[in-house]
Amino acid sequence: MPNDKPRVARPPQEPTMTLELTINGSAKTLQVNPGEVALDTLRRAGYASVKRGCDEGDCGSCSILVDGRLMRACLLYAGQLHGRTVTTVEDLGTARDPHPIQRSFVEAGAVQCGYCTPGMILATHALLTEHPDPSEDQIREGLDGNLCRCTGYVKILDGVRLAGKSLRDGGDQ
Ligand code: FES
Ligand code: FES
Structure with a gap:
């Protein structure tokens, strides 16, 4: 950060x-x-x-x-x-019209209490803007400054990968 x-x-x-x-x-x-x-x-x-x-x-x-x-x-x-x-x-998006990153987090089960989620979404947005097809190290580095007390991070990392794929496949930024 x-x-x-x-x-x-x-x-x-x-x-x-x-x-x-x-x-x-x-x-x-x-x-x-x-x-x-x-x-x-x-x-x-x-x-x-x-x-x-x-x-x-x-x-x-x-x-x-x-x-x-x-x-x-x-x-x-x-x-x-x-x-x-x-x-x-x-x-970025609304509940009715979520951004691809938000949709990917939900699909990956990366949201529990949701308190960390806005920061995670923006960190992911910044990461994928700079690295549209990030390596595992780049993903971990990009989210390194964002803490989550609920998910254990595995699903958040899944959400980031899914969001990257969704955006590369043509989702709106
Ligand atoms: S409230 Fe700003 S980094 Fe924790
Ligand atoms: S989902 Fe609860 S702090 Fe991350």
Whole structure:
């Protein structure tokens, strides 16, 4: 994962900055404290798929794509998103019309409680964008920063392989 520790502090001040960015294809203007954590900003703005896990950059639950790169929202200041393009899993698909990666995870049985799943889906998206036909090592490396307490990972890795095949066979990205 590209973010660096240490953990970002959460000053309690009132919003003092106008943040302009694109989230899931829509231009957004948000009032934030420039020192607040992007995870808090995004959740407050309604992007509930960005999950709070460890708060320290270790679990990947808060994964987002920033200008297409996989990042951890708990390690970013809100101000660092100014002018950026953010993608959360809400942009990929819906329950009625899931993205091929989401469909593959379900078909592989890679979802149990689902808490880690948005981060896993985005990590898989980033992996398959860079490596459409990833090796086993690339798959493991691509998901290395995302932890799951439920599945034991075997089915998640199956889901990633299935998603890669589905996309190579013509599924929409
Ligand atoms: S909550 Fe951000 S990596 Fe765990
Ligand atoms: S499915 Fe429960 S934490 Fe991964």
